[in-house]
Amino acid sequence: MIAIFSLLLGMNSCVDVENLTPSVSREGINSIKASFDNDDSSENSFTSEIDYENGIITIVFPYNYPRTSENVLTMDKLKHVRVVANLDDNVTISPAILYMDLTKDNYITVTDQSKKKKTYKVIAEIRKSAECVISSFEIPTAGLSGVIDEGAKTISLISLENIGSVLAKVSVSHGATMSPDPTKQAQNYDNEVKINVTAQNGTTSTVYTVKKAVPSKTEFGLRAGSGKVLWSKKLNSELGISVLNLTGGIAATKDYVVINTRNQNSIYLDRKTGAIAGTLNLGDNVGNLVNFYNTCDDNDNILLCNLSPNAGAFKIWKIKGVTGTPQPFIEWNGGLAMGRKISVKGSIDGDAIITAPIYAAGNQFARWQVKGGVLQSQTPNIITVSGLGGSWGTNCDIVYTDPTNVNSDYFAAFYASPYKFAWISGATNTLKTYLPSNNAGNWIPNATDYAVFNKCPYAVYNTINSFTWGSDDSIYLFDVSTTSSITSPVWNAPIGTYGGKDNGGQNANGTGDVALKVSDNGYYMYLYFMFTNGCVVCVQYDCINM
Structure with a gap:
């Protein structure tokens, strides 16, 4: 009886292990993140984009690093970069990765739960920022701080008095440019002013409308999800x-x-x-x-x-x-x-x-x-x-x-x-x-x-x-x-x-x-x-x- 019980227990254990293999195999690899050694900055984490169809993993680095500095990141800085892969359960990767020289192409093979293999090419791209956001807008001479509705792309200046033509103090995405630039060209804020913000990459842009207004508030307390x-x-x-x-x-x-x-x-x-x-x-x-x-x-x-x-x-x-x-x-x-x-x-x-x-x-x-x-x-x-x-x-x-x-x-x-x-x-x-x-x-x-x-x-x-x-x-x-x-x-x-x-x-x-x-x-x-x-x-x- 003991032998039969042990045999049944072993059979049940085998069934449990087999159930770890999903009925539908996913892609196996979800991401690769990169970082520099001996760098404790909160910015030191770089994500990737995966083209599953063509088998290409692109690790994206910012044009400037640190991101708000004027230091231009060059490919020679990517010779010895720490990399970590995020994999599905029971998926393996070979060769084992810890560091990569991203100045050249790297190849890895991902073996999924069903033992199916796929080879990916891992490359690096230094990319200029696509962010084109105004995060703060002030009129120092009038003591005004603009209320920014990012969804509507409006900036409301809460004032019952005439503001006139004045310079503004603006925080904008790093590397982005404004046209007209309200920090250099005085604008008349008694009328609506449109500011075109172009991202560092020179292609992505958005237009903000600055106007005198009093935005409506929620009835009570903070807007849910605004934190x-x-x-x-x-x-x-x-x-x-x-x-x-x-x-x-x-x-x-x-x-x-x-x-x-x-x-x-x-x-x-x-x-x-x-x-x-x-x-x-x-x-x-x-x-x-x-x-x-x-x-x-x-x-x-x-x-x-x-x-x-x-x-x-x-x-x-x-x-x-x-x-x-x-x-x-x-x-x-x-x-x-x-x-x-x-x-x-x-x-x-x-x-x-x-x-x-x-x-x-x-x-x-x-x-x-x-x-x-x-x-x-x-x-x-x-x-x-x-x-x-x-x-x-x-x-x-x-x-x-x-x-x-x-x-x-x-x-x-x-x-x-x-x-x-x-x-x-x-x-x-x-x-x-x-x-x-x-x-x-x-x-x-x-x-x-x-x-x-x-x-x-x-x-x-x-x-x-x-x-x-x-x-x-x-x-x-x-x-x-x-x-x-x-x-x-x-x-x-x-x-x-x-x-x-x-x-x-x-x-x-x-x-x-x-x-x-x-x-x-x-x-x-x-x-x-x-x-x-x-x-x-x-x-x-x-x-x-x-």
């Missing part, structure tokens, strides 16, 4: 921040994103492109425990804090824009562990609420209030939150919803059971509800922000992977107009893409940051986020009814 990543920069290889685990915060002003690295002057990036735009002058406020974290209010006031009690009394400095210098703002010798995060809602030139979590048992935070541009007291109110799980330890961030009302609700991202994002009643300082989370305790929430966009309130928080294994590092944006609207996020960052483990190295402190900003014209909301040792990223949403 798109405008740019992503690796802290280490692209921004030159080589030290690990010391970059913990970002401060988003109207025009720049300030990246706080504790042992150096903070750098700031152009908010539209992610390009390095300059360095803050922090003076004596540089040090591992001094410029520990920064954030920004609604009026370009950057707030910088130290780590207390490690660096003595808790201090917050204010810096007016990226050209300002640190000025003393708050000093409180409370002897409590503070400074890993601070948040501000509103403007310290008007009304604002500033919070700093206290990293000890008891779910407490310090709160300062600003009224009419005047700090009400150097001594904060100490608020205790009830109804939560365990104490939030060294990872917590708290942001209020109304800068004029200390009894308004607030949100807390913290690392304690049940590891969920918390919506807290400001009137009673008790838990109102938890927002959904897939966090089982391995991933660390430690930053949050809040903004109202097109009449809809939004809250965002992060979860961070601090290990050398596993996959997390994501961002979750929620519609928090009602407690019933938070069953799932309206946008989240793909896991395992932007974090430290997947880029510069293990995020040992489990730190990162998030910031929400609404454009002055009210048509765009920007989400900026950063993972320590990973990337800083800009995501754009709109509320254009299209």
